[in-house]
Amino acid sequence: MEVGVQESLFDGSDTAEPILMTLYAEYYDLIWPGLKRHEFRRRFLAGQSTQWWVYLNAPVSRLRAVIDLGPAVVGTPERIAGIAEQTRVGNGASVLEYVQDLEQAYAIPILRVREYEGLSADDLRDRFGSWHPPQGYLRLRDPGNLDMLRICEKLLAEEPIREMTVHHP
Template sequence: MTSVGEVLISIYPEYAAAIFRGEKTVELRRRIPGLKSGTKMWIYATRPVGAILGYAFVGDVSKGPPNIMWEIFGDRAAVGREKFDSYFSEADVAVCITLTGISEGRPLSADGFKTVRSGFHPPQLFTRLSEKESNFLSQNVFPQDLSMTI
């Protein structure tokens, strides 16, 4: 595991797909996650997909008033202004996580991940991974490292 660690983050399937198509390079959050530049984020697509699909690295974490964050990051978030405004309607701060080194692998179901983390439930924000869990994901989502990097 690297010094900044690895995490697993839950993302709606349509946004996970947009990340792996290269259309979404900024992840939006209402809460400020404790993520540092260089953190490897494994991407779990929520149901109905229910699988870990690949990863991206955190490039930067920016925060500010939603209207300013829209001006800076809106074109990279894969959402329209109306949906952005709705998502941040009750928030004073918008958090924008820039994604780099995006790689899509072979989907690993939540049940498959339970073999290394029993009782696994997809996180609301994110969950930190142990070295054993990170290695398991690397071996099972990227067998023989046949990844497709964007």
């Protein structure tokens, strides 16, 4: 099955929905050599580009990167697993196991990645008094999350440690 993802003109501007989501470092590390070109989720925003501030779970425990995401491909678990399999042979089975109980799941194309020194969990606790990484995702423009959005936006003022554009066949 050939899945086409149109190259986006998304440039990380204000048209993208800013979100904060967690990710395990082992999956984040797959992006750089091109082994991960989509983020797979059980629930997500449909029909829009997003700008994802990435908090890497323990043991890294750090707000570390900003990833520009294209609009999600929404489909059956089998279709979403097929997208995973195309990028990395054998990955389709684990993605299918993750989403098989759903009517629809999400494959979100990764378009651009910028990595920063970022902020540790301790830094975030110092700024907020307490810090708990989100389950799922946080929409940073929601009124209760505006302080976090301001902190996240400060990352963009820094020079990235590394960055890349992800190409989709």
